[in-house]
Amino acid sequence: MKTAWVFPGQGSQAVGMGMDLLEVGQDKFAKAAEILGWSIAEKCQGDIAELSQTEYTQPCLYTISAILSDLLKAKGYTPDVVAGHSLGEYSALYSAGVFDFATGLELVKQRSLLMSGASGGAMTALIGFDRAALEDLIANTPDVVLANDNSDGQVVISGTVEAVQSVCGQIKVKKAMPLAVSGAFHSPLMAEAAAKFADILAQIQFRDAQIPVLSNVEPTDATTSAQTLRDRLSVQITSPVRWREISLYLGESGCERAIEVGAGKVLTGLLKRTAPNLQLANISNLEQLNELVR
Structure with missing residues (x-):
């Protein structure tokens, strides 16, 4: 096997x-x-x-x-x-x-x-979202990326605090969880x-x-x-x-x-x-x- x-x-x-x-x-x-x-x-x-x-x-x-x-x-x-x-x-x-x-x-x-x-960055996990809408929003928002593409319905975005907050404020998600990390990993x-x-x-x-x-x-x-x-x-x-x-x-x-x-x-x-x-x-x-x- x-x-x-x-x-x-x-x-x-x-x-x-x-x-x-x-x-x-x-x-x-x-x-x-x-x-x-x-x-x-x-x-x-x-x-x-x-x-x-x-x-x-x-x-x-x-x-x-x-x-x-x-x-x-x-x-x-x-x-x-x-x-x-x-x-x-x-x-x-x-x-x-x-x-x-x-x-x-x-x-x-x-x-x-x-x-x-x-230091100087943030990460937030998102669960339940429209992937195409999220990818489009990230592409049009400076200083934020899709850091962890875990599954179709679970990702982590990473970037400046302002950019991450901007994306979270514009995308409809089932759940958004800020991660307790020191910087914008990945x-x-x-x-x-x-x-x-x-x-x-x-x-x-x-x-x-x-x-x-x-x-x-x-x-x-x-x-x-x-x-x-x-x-x-x-x-x-x-x-x-x-x-x-x-x-x-x-x-x-x-x-x-x-x-x-x-x-x-x-x-x-x-x-x-x-x-x-x-x-x-x-x-x-x-x-x-x-x-x-x-």
Whole structure:
């Protein structure tokens, strides 16, 4: 059965996530503390407001996904293709063998610090809208973009506070939810952070992937090329997350099953809407892992 592993991004965090992995993943938790200077276990058992701060959320999600991915492989499972939502792309690249755990976590650490340091923008999630009307409105409103295209009926817009408010004031939606983020992620307003991160990326050695990777910025071309994957990652911070297209690709390219590897079930929820023929599973804890293995 052709299977995709998909890895969650920011927004999937929850207090208590990963706590049943402390023993089986002790080496990675220890390595993470060494790299980060703080304990992932402590953050995951603490306050949700603190855990939801970008500089903590991203390393915690990456580490948990990496441990679960390794456990799946130890049970003899291997995906045919991998993809991740924004931050989750780093977990996908780790799972595909593009870099080792420590290298990936160092990248995630630097990315999270650059993104959390951004300011002067806003993001709002929209649910239930006329897509054509929204796209037309965005095209005619400066300084706002469609940042996360999650499904036909769920997106996130990103840009200046004024531009985001302008769009929200003119489009009829079922629900609009401002996101508690410091800046306009996945928009041109992140250009300064992206330039700094590109310099960091340039120092990292990427390996060709052992498993094809679907990128957020080019969701119709799964590749194993180290250079291509690096190039795509370098523009990810300023580019839209094209998850709806990733979902369509998985549903139309012969994939029969998708397993969300990491905290929560956001991505399987999105996949169900866009690619309803896929068999879906979540592996966010040891109990679910053992259920899958039976």
